Amino acid sequence: MKNSRFIIYLLGINGLLLSAFYYVDKSPKPKDKKIATTTKAKGCVFKTVMGEDSLDPNFYKYQSSEKVLASLQHGLQWVASAQQSDGGWGAGSHSNQQEMNPHAVKTDPATTSMVAMALLRTGNTLTSGPQSSRLNKALQYLLVAVETAPKGSSNITKETGTQIQIKLGANIDVILTAQFLSNVMDYLDHDAKLKARIARGLNTCVEKIQHAQDTDGSIKGSGWAGVLQSSFANNALESAQSKGIKVDSVILEKSRDYQKGNYNTSTGDVKTEKGAGVILYSVSGSTRASAKEARKVEEEIRKAKHEGKLNNEDAVNAQSLEKLGYSKTDALKYSTSYNVYQAGKQVAQSNEVLTGFGNNGGEEFLSFLQTGESLIIGKDSSWKKWYSTTSGSLLAIQNEDGSWNGHHCITSPAFCTATCLLILSVNNDVEKLVEMGAK
DSSP: OTTOGGGGGGTTOOOOTTTTOOOOOOSOOOOOTTSOOSOOOOTTTSOOTTSSOSSOGGGGOOOOOHHHHHHHHHHHHHHHHHOOTTSOOOOOBGGGTTOOOTTSSOOOHHHHHHHHHHHHHTTOOSSSSTTHHHHHHHHHHHHHHHHTSOTTOSOSOSOOSBHHHHHHBTTHHHHHHHHHHHHHGGGOTTOHHHHHHHHHHHHHHHHHHHHTBOTTSSBSSBOTTHHHHHHHHHHHHHHHHHTTOOOOHHHHHHHHHHHHTTBOTTTOOBOOTTTTTOHHHHHHHHHHHHHHHHHHHHHHHHHHHHTTSSOTTOOSSHHHHHHTTOOHHHHHHHHHHHHHHHHHHHHHHOTTTTTTTTSOOHHHHHHHHHHHHHHHHTTOTTHHHHHHHHHHHHHHTOOTTSOOOOSSSSOOHHHHHHHHHHHHTGGGGHHHHHHHHHO
16 A cells, blocks of 8 residues: 555545444443533634634534443543553553553553543543542653653653554654643643643653654654654644743744655655555644644635635635735645645545554554544544544444453553543543644
8 A cells, every 4th residue: 555546536535434333332331420521612712814713613512422421431440440550551562562461561651641641631630530640640650751861862761662662663752741741731720830840841852852853854763653653743842832832943844844745645645654554644644734734724715715805716725825925935835734634634534544444553543533633623524524433433342341452563452542532532622622723
């Protein structure tokens, strides 16, 4: 499938694989009502450049099904039982991928960050929620890792050879930790001292990520699917910037260009050299990196047509953007982002690209998460269709004990369960993701 030109024929395909999967609900019904079940409609808060909502106000609302709620509850129960005494969770070593006991492996920052982000997204904070104490322990574990990391190093852990590092990249721990620290910044109004400490830690992580950028915009230490490490680094830098952390704009732009450059909208070719030859990994990163700019372009074109500056039949392209005052360089840049996003989201959801589903590693789960968050950040109404089908597929492969695990590559139940929980509860963060896309 490497560099396959046939991908261009997939752009009209919208269906996801296994939408007809039959699911038998064997997990317990949710008892804890503190798990968020729906997003609140706050369309009035997130106005477009037109001064009014450009989408159906119901964009922000999605009621989770009882099956999804039961699945989330079961998964959270498993995650709680898997936390170790030091406050962390671990994926285990690459050389011992068959180990599925979460207490028989060493903890690592990457896996701990993924679980902590899942706890946040499912309604837990540092001061409330049934998993609040576990979240606090995880935060302390990660802050100590950041604060004790050698200066000048690109990572925050002495652990090497973990499943996550070998498959995603040697610097994935600091990248995912940065993402979590950005996320938890929203829940620190009660403790100014802790907020300042986390800001310092996040700044340290950002410096390490920027230090690890390679000449092509990717992150050094690429693993088997290093394109995902680079994609998550781009996400982490964007998130940190949105929290007021200083991020080098040149480095961030270079990072975005690397991701977008993995997909050629003219030929349909996908660069998979750092994506293990798997199109899904590369194209999901391209979609995520272009989502914000694609949304900006679409909203400005819509506004211009509304105001009569453009004709209704004018396409979203460089020529239209130049009419709105964009320079030739910026018009080409933003129109390219729009095209990458529109094409990439279709390819990432096409049956042919998702043919591995049912025999997945953690990399596939990460790619599904990337696709879903991209749709919401891009304020794309198709996110609900994506969620409905993807959630049904995930429920069908959940283990009896509430966990998920990979069948190849990243097999870790702790890491895979956290990622699946993040996917199933993404509707709880619609407002935050939309807001992120506007910054």
